[in-house]
Amino acid sequence: MRHIISILLENEPGALSRVVGLFSQRNFNIETLNVAPTEDPSLSRLTVTTVGDDRVIEQITKHLNKLVDVVKLVDLTEGNHIERELMLVKVKALGAARDEVKRTADIFRAQVVDVTPSVYTVQITGDGGKLDAFIQAMAPIGILEVARTGVSGIARGDKLLSL
Amino acid sequence: MELLSGADMIARFLKDEGVERIYGYPGGAALHIYDALFRQDSVQHILVRHEQAATHAADGYARASGKPGVVLVTSGPGATNAVTGIATAYMDSIPMVVLCGQVASHLIGEDAFQETDIVGVTRPVVKHSFSIRHPSEIPEVLKKAFYLAATGRPGPVVVDIPKDMTAPTERYEYVYPKKVKIRSYNPVTRGHTGQIKKAVDMMLKARRPVFYTGGGIVTGGASEALTDLVQRLGFPITTTLMGIGAYPQTDNQSLGWLGMHGSYEANMAMHHADLIIAIGARFDDRVTNNTSKFCPTAKIVHVDIDPSSISKTVRADVPIVGAAGSVINEMISLVQGREAASPEALAEWWQSIDGWRAEREGKLYEPSKSGEALKPQEVIEAVHRVTRGEAFVTTDVGQHQMFAAQYYKFAKPNRFITSGGLGTMGFGFPAAMGVKLGYPQDDVVCFTGEGSFQMMMQELSTCKQFEVGVKIVNLNNQSLGMVRQWQDLNYKSRHAHSYMESLPDFAKLIEAYGFTAITVRTHEELAPALERAFADTNELVFLDIYVDPFEHVYPMQVPLGSMRDMLLSKTERT
Incomplete structure (x- = not known):
């Protein structure tokens, strides 16, 4: 099963490589990875999506917790949560396709954020499934380039991942 | 207020931290630190002849004393040479602090000389690592390094020190940090009381219980508490290779150690148990054999300080995260005044165990007769006798390691010093050196083989310089015995590169360093040679003992089998 694990990490050099290294060292999977500083400059928040059965996920969280740089973590998929990913897509936009791209973007509540005579750059947010669907819809028109941020997430309600 | 350079801070910190001795090798990036060491006399520096030996020596000392071993090496090759020793300590959870010189900050990333x-190279084999980014942070970072290395599940910590951080001209305030706090690191101490109660209830109800304890008892200093608990309950106990000595092997409740080359009775008892109380052990593949056939009728209580060790390979029924000593003491207080539900069942269980013991009694190996080649096993037993079972014993890796573990009976913890997890050939001799430097009054014996010894024999020079009187017992079978045993069993005796041709004349080699060497080729020569070798505790003596090159280590678990599936000799199996 797919899990989204969010980690508060010391914002120190080498901390990220320890997390990433752990996954390859222990033969765990990383599907997406997203990391940025939080409102507290001493902490980064890292979100990783991974796939594994309960035993594997238990090992992943235990080993992550063991890293000295990991301050706190939560498996968001254990409860209700909001999952978002942002994607920028460059699509070939010539002739009739220009309208088609725009219409499809509207359906997905995506925005065209950059335009040239031959290319539209579309920005879209949503969960991974929505982004995949958008890519499928655009594929016949001609996708030139895709940039995805990887999943970020947060628990619904009062639950917090903070110090 | 005291102003010190980074280099002086390091020397001063080591003194304030109570470090008596460090092991190392100088080089460009570490020279400021070496200069600071030169100008003080609180910390002794042992100059090894290869950085790997520095880590093994520090490791040996740490295993014997329970205190972190300290290593100082230079950048580049100095540091990479130390990696095997760091990995060795990591696999066996040994506290160690490794200070590595590094090129100056402004050169980092430029492929500078050395x-x-x-930090990247060692990342998978350290508990944690630091890079110094400003000289003023040296005291705090070093304190953190020692704190991390020695607490929780111990392990090696690397501190990377760019040369400009130790420049003699840059001075900053030095205060020894008595305490340090790391917000993301809070190792557990006490176990969950509810879980401990549950475990104790199961223990009292068990009909066929076995304690299975590991290195966590030794590193956790929980040996006395464990012995108390085991004796109150009257249960059998088996330890891992790393846990040898945590419970006196001389006691009747001890079944010896378990696993691939563990004792017949220990493996049989594990297989038939209805309750396994695992403490400070990690269900390593060399213990469990095939996990799907592991102990089919047993419930498992697993106590470990490291949550990630629990249910990693074998699912625990009652997991308890906590320090071995604290959890065992809590178990003792819960056991007090209570009795086992069925003493008859326990008596019956002991009958089965005594039956297994009797089955193998006198059949473990065939001692040599006059005129025959010595058996490695009887050499170990003879060394045990001459040292009254009280020596510190280090080993290298291979058949001799297993024989040492099987035939030297340990009554105390911290005495059997071996690379269990990583299985590092070359470990034994430098480790013995580290132990002997810390315990000059004791006999320190290194059991080794020609293969392993040749990996670190340059340390004879270190022993000469620092007058380190270890006893080296070379079980010379002119081959890589364990490799060849596997080739005999699995490759139709095709001995691919497991021979040892062109061996040196070890006696001459040892004599070249000014030490005593005794060559033993026959049964009759053994006893007088050992008497001579152990006459003076502080004299380095090398015993080159020729042993039967065809001997195998048994029992040996059958691959993919259960605990009880064992080869018992070249012709018998369970």
Whole structure:
């Protein structure tokens, strides 16, 4: 099963490589990875999506917790949560396709954020499934380039991942 | 207020931290630190002849004393040479602090002379690592390094020190940090009381219980508490290779150690148990054999300080995260005044165990007769006798290691010093050196083989310089015995590169360093040679003992089988 694990990490050099290294060292999977500083400059928040059965996920969280740089973590998929990913897509936009791209973007509540005579750059947010669907819809028109941020997430309600 | 350079801070910190001795090798990036060491006399520096030996020596000392071993090496090759020793300590959870010189900050990333990203190289084999980014942070970072290395599940910590951080001209305030706090690191101490109660209830109800304890008892200093608990309950106990001595092997409740080359009775008892109380052990593949056939009728209580060790390979029924000593003491207080539900069942269980013991009694190996080649096993037993079972014993890796573990009976913890997890050939001799430097009054014996010894024999020079009187017992079978045993069993005796041709004349080699060497080729020569070798505790003596090259280590678990599936000799199996 797919899990989204969010980690508060010391914002120190080498901390990220320890997390990433752990996954390859222990033969765990990383599907997406997203990391940025939080409102507290001493902490980064890292979100990783991974796939594994309960035993594997238990090992992943235990080993992550063991890293000295990991301050706190939560498996968001254990409860209700909001999952978002942002994607920028460059699509070939010539002739009739220009309208088609725009219409499809509207359906997905995506925005065209950059335009040239031959290319539209579309920005879209949503969960991974929505982004995949958008890519499928655009594929016949001609996708030139895709940039995805990887999943970020947060628990619904009062639950917090903070110090 | 005291102003010190980074280099002086390091020397001063080591003194304030109570470090008596460090092991190392100088080089460009570490020279400021070496100069600071030169100008003080609180910390002794042992100059090894290869950085790997520095880590093994520090490791040996740490295993014997329970205190962190300290290593100082230079950047690049100095640091990479230390990696095997760091990995060895990591696999066996040994506290160690490794200070590595690094090229100056402004050169990092430029492929400078002797530059290596040692933090990157060692990342998978350290508990944690630091890079110094300002000289003023040296005292705090070092304190953190020692704190991390020695607490929780111990392990090696690397501190990378760019040369400009130790420049003699840059001075900053030095205060020894008595305490340090790391917000993301809070190792557990006490176990969950509810879980401990549950475990104790199961223990009292068990009909066929076995304690299975590991290195966590030794590193956790929980040996006395464990012995108390085991004796109150009257249960059998088996330890891992790393846990040898945690419970006196001389006691009747001890079944010896378990696993691939463990004792017949220990493996049989594990297989038939209805309750396994695992403490400070990690269900290593060399213990469990095939996990799907592991102990089919047993419930498992697993106590470990490291939550990630619990249910990693074998699912625990009652997991308890906590320090071995604290959890065992809580168990003792819960056991007090209570009795086992069925003493008859326990008596019956002991009958089965005594039956297994009787089955193998006198059949473990065939001692040599006059005129025959010595058996390695009887050499170990003879050394045990001459040292009254009280020596510190280090080993290298291979058949001799297993024989030492099987035939030297340990009554105390911290005495059997071996690379269990990583299985590092070359470990034994430098480790013995580290132990002997820390315990000059004791006999320190290194059991080794020609293969292993040749990996670190340059340390004879270190022993000469620092007058380190270890006893080296070379079980010379002119081959890589364990490799050849596997080739005999699995490759139709095709001995691919497991021979040892062109061996040196070890006696001459040892004599070249000014030490005593005794060559033993026959049964009759053994006893007088050992008497001579152990006459003076502080004299380095090398015993080159020729042993039967065809001997195998048994029992040996059958691959993919259960605990009880064992080869018992070249012709018998369970």
